[in-house]
Amino acid sequence: MIQQERMKVVRQKQIADDIFELTLIGQLTLEMKQPGQFVHIRVEDGYEPSLRRPISIAEIDHDAMQFKMIYRAGGKGTKILSTKKAGDEVDVLGPLGNGFPVEEAAPGETALLVGGGIGVPPLYELSKRLNECGIKTIHVLGFQAANNVFYENQFKELGDTYIVTADGSAGTKGFVTDLLAEKNPNFDLFYSCGPMPMLGALEKAYPEKKGFLSFEERMGCGIGACFACVCDTTDGDYKKVCSDGPVFPRGVVAL
Amino acid sequence: MIQQERMKVVRQKQIADDIFELTLIGQLTLEMKQPGQFVHIRVEDGYEPSLRRPISIAEIDHDAMQFKMIYRAGGKGTKILSTKKAGDEVDVLGPLGNGFPVEEAAPGETALLVGGGIGVPPLYELSKRLNECGIKTIHVLGFQAANNVFYENQFKELGDTYIVTADGSAGTKGFVTDLLAEKNPNFDLFYSCGPMPMLGALEKAYPEKKGFLSFEERMGCGIGACFACVCDTTDGDYKKVCSDGPVFPRGVVAL
Amino acid sequence: MSNRLKVELPGLSLKNPIMPASGCFGFGQEYANLYDLNKLGSIMIKAATLEKRRGNPTPRVAETSAGMLNAIGLQNPGLEHILQHELPWLEQFDLPIIANVAGTETADYVEVAKEISKAPNVHALELNISCPNVKCGGIQFGTDPQTAKELTAAVKAVSSVPVYVKLSPNVTSIVDIAKAVEEGGADGITMINTLVGMRLHEKTGKPVIANGTGGLSGPAIKPVAIRMVYEVSQAVNIPIIGMGGISNVDDVIDFLSAGASAVAVGTANFVDHFVCPTIIEQLPAKLDELGYDNITQVIGRSHR
Amino acid sequence: MSNRLKVELPGLSLKNPIMPASGCFGFGQEYANLYDLNKLGSIMIKAATLEKRRGNPTPRVAETSAGMLNAIGLQNPGLEHILQHELPWLEQFDLPIIANVAGTETADYVEVAKEISKAPNVHALELNISCPNVKCGGIQFGTDPQTAKELTAAVKAVSSVPVYVKLSPNVTSIVDIAKAVEEGGADGITMINTLVGMRLHEKTGKPVIANGTGGLSGPAIKPVAIRMVYEVSQAVNIPIIGMGGISNVDDVIDFLSAGASAVAVGTANFVDHFVCPTIIEQLPAKLDELGYDNITQVIGRSHR
């Protein structure tokens, strides 16, 4: 069930340029089911800023009732969020949306996980779950530059991990699709989260593969009530990213 | 000169129900000349709340570059102010306005200081200055109830001090003017700060005495530029409380 | 206890005067996952148009100081779907529904009003003549008194339930429009819809919202809404459901004081998803604090 | 360096496009104690009326979410005093002054405009047809296109300097008013004045501001102001000085992008008393960041 809770900050850690890892504790964690779900965060009481911020769940620890988010402190809201310290409270609504279906991969299969920038975080919990289920994971993670890279080692522990940067300052230079074309990895299905062009390029690169893509859209309510976050679907209809998604099987969303 | 400075909180102390004493340190302190001047405080960056709050200067320590305010955490802005802790910064504009003229009392004379509620604080620095100049001070301080009383001992160290409460739970029951009528103290001039009705009653009670009254009005700019804080004068003209006052000689403001 | 909050309006017997505003609560399904909708006084459901509407391109929302812009563009599944799915689903609750009716010409409005007003749980219509976010739709009806009056009369003629008209604040004299719809036979007024606004991208200088302009809502507009409710309540004899920036119980008291008989909460539902039940819970204590037995005593007290 | 910020407008050669808005800066004396007024592009001085005005009773201001209400009521020392004291005092600065002209009937406006435009440092007039805070004064000129046009023409006929007309946002179509004053001969437009609003006392339910209603200003109204500047700049061929909620350098860029040629800062001067010089200092770096050599390149970029 979706809950709204004032959760306590356990830890706030800067892990790359402008990138923060925030660990929160509270009951709400117990409701988290799927990797790829997100929470909607009110960073401050009052109306400055006036809207919540959607942030993916990056890691879930049900036993400790804690979960992690990884986010970029870019604008007004996330900058305020990055000032929260251990012991502070944060108003969290969640878990929201439908995440990545782990059950779509069979034990023994190989899953390709492709993330771009702040699309990388939800892949971490996904990869952990897949590995727990005996699925091999390959990670291709794209960033702007070396100083934006995060969680490289964490992903490496779970499977082959390739870093791609736009300027070549870390890993391979270029786009994730450049690296994929070059390495041509063997895999059964793919999961991805990142900018629209990346998702589109992936769909095009692997027309035959089963795949699941996570989308971003500006949100109001975050629960499906306001129609702020709709996206067009290939069948001429529409879906709400917040409640029908954010993860959709390939081919559903018009790219 | 008026300055705008991010001053550091030295100490925040609750001294009565809803009443806080805040000590700030910074260069701006050095500009403070007169008791009865005030500062205009932005309790938070951003626009929540959107306006500054005018608060009197209660005690000045030029040597330590510190000053004290005493305020009631009643509304939105002052409640936020009351959460500031040692080390936090507060945006202060000041010193503002014209305070109580200490030089109007001659050494050896007796001054009557009458304060009501949050009108009491500026009288403290005033009393200290008067005493330094060899002027005897009598203090009559009115509050709602016993749990709102503050600075009784501090004032007692400076001269005779009478506490009056509306409900009689501390000191004498009634209004300050009731007590004055009863005690009929001997004095040469009076200074007062408090609610309008109190100021009016005082003027009426002592038609022959020299007196100085400090007024309150809703403020915008706090420096005389916006005409928010005008009050009518007895000669049919007007004054700005923020820059012409807040202290006026008796008889100037139409009560 | 709950009796203290009861308000009677044309067609609407409200257990309390709090309801979500149209467009901010869908058709209730999503919030039903969060709390029992029976707590609410009513629900103003999302605008219904004759045909299904896809709405505007995204981005459709943008944040502003103490508010937000939206240009959803009246996206909704269309009259038929609402009659067959959304309204029947809502029947499980003891809620008099207010159906928001939108259109691009009089015939649309009339058709939707006629059909939707027959639904058993629709106890009133909210005639949306004020949506700023659709081309040739809505708002032009709301800016000219004569047009507003005629549309009201046309809808009133076919509706099986009382008709409330939702006014636009983007006018020189909202009192003139209010008087006109009263003359047209409106049973009540709901106000205000959003103020037309715009936000630009810092980098590019282009509008953030794909539609260009959007409707401004949230606490930022409350002073405008209060002023308008205050004025209109003095000028007409039909009740007002007030809205615009309500986010807590004090805001509710303000709207009632200004002359509204009930209120709707919009944007605040996105920020505190439990804001409506929270306000409802806090109202009795607030009445005690202010010294009133009954919520109806608060209505219009600014003018007494 | 300072060349990059230069803007040329009818009557006004501005070293930068930043100036305090009328009513928020008095006649400059107070802020001159805080910083060197020569830093500013111009000053829009407090409204001048023929006779001294006492203004409205207090309280005159009230805080709102991300904004404030004011009902000063055009308090000012009157034309004679301004001509003899305030304007001569301002001559010590290298500042083209914009004199805000108000009145209750055409004859007043004409008389004030004629005299004040002769002052050597008054380089432009700002015709205030939009003050919401005085009974039978100002705003009715600003809500009817024909009246606005006629007043503009009458003032234009007697003024020795270019005339900018200050528009009210409290209208159904601000574009219509803008076109009308352009036809009336206006050399420019300043916009927006405040939105009419109200705040009530929590305890009593009565208006906080003695006047009842007040003008809403501050960040809350910025989206409305941006939308209006965006629309009007497309509809007229005279320049716009934009205002409404500006509190930082990004806000300035937004107004210029939307089509304003210069901007005024009002309410923000009460919150950060150094906001104008701070913005002016930050502008060159902001131009670098956006990749422009010159501030004029930002003007109207939303439309390109």
Ligand SMILES: Cc1cc2nc3c(=O)[nH]c(=O)nc-3n(C[C@H](O)[C@H](O)[C@H](O)COP(=O)(O)OP(=O)(O)OC[C@H]3O[C@@H](n4cnc5c(N)ncnc54)[C@H](O)[C@@H]3O)c2cc1C
């Ligand atoms: C389902 C989902 C999951 C996300 N997960 C993550 C994550 O794990 N880590 C992370 O860093 N970011 C994530 N994002 C993006 C994140 O929501 C935005 O970066 C963030 O809202 C920007 O807020 P701000 O205060 O920095 O920017 P501001 O510029 O102050 O934002 C202004 C408004 O625009 C909205 N907005 C701005 N950028 C985006 C965006 N890219 N997507 C949606 N709304 C936006 C904000 O929510 C806010 O309402 C996710 C977005 C979605 C939709």
Ligand SMILES: Cc1cc2nc3c(=O)[nH]c(=O)nc-3n(C[C@H](O)[C@H](O)[C@H](O)COP(=O)(O)OP(=O)(O)OC[C@H]3O[C@@H](n4cnc5c(N)ncnc54)[C@H](O)[C@@H]3O)c2cc1C
């Ligand atoms: C010259 C002067 C000196 C003052 N000195 C003190 C002092 O030493 N200690 C103290 O506790 N209080 C003092 N006050 C009163 C103090 O300014 C208000 O209590 C305070 O502004 C209320 O803010 P809030 O956030 O609690 O209330 P809110 O209700 O949030 O205030 C809303 C708005 O109303 C204004 N306002 C509310 N009450 C008053 C008031 N009584 N006077 C002026 N503006 C008001 C606020 O400044 C704000 O703009 C002084 C006022 C003036 C004019």
Ligand SMILES: Cc1cc2nc3c(=O)[nH]c(=O)nc-3n(C[C@H](O)[C@H](O)[C@H](O)COP(=O)(O)O)c2cc1C
């Ligand atoms: C996202 C969103 C969608 C809206 N959709 C509608 C709508 O379909 N019909 C309508 O009459 N009003 C609609 N409104 C306006 C609200 O019902 C309400 O009048 C307005 O938002 C002011 O109230 P608030 O400040 O509490 O949000 C919408 C508002 C928002 C924010």
Ligand SMILES: Cc1cc2nc3c(=O)[nH]c(=O)nc-3n(C[C@H](O)[C@H](O)[C@H](O)COP(=O)(O)O)c2cc1C
């Ligand atoms: C206290 C105050 C007084 C004002 N007085 C005047 C005035 O005399 N003449 C005028 O044209 N506008 C006046 N205005 C309106 C401002 O010039 C400006 O148009 C408006 O406040 C919007 O800008 P802002 O949001 O930056 O304040 C006043 C505004 C305030 C807040």
Ligand code: FES
């Ligand atoms: S954000 Fe409201 S429907 Fe998705």
Ligand code: FES
């Ligand atoms: S507060 Fe602006 S003149 Fe006094």
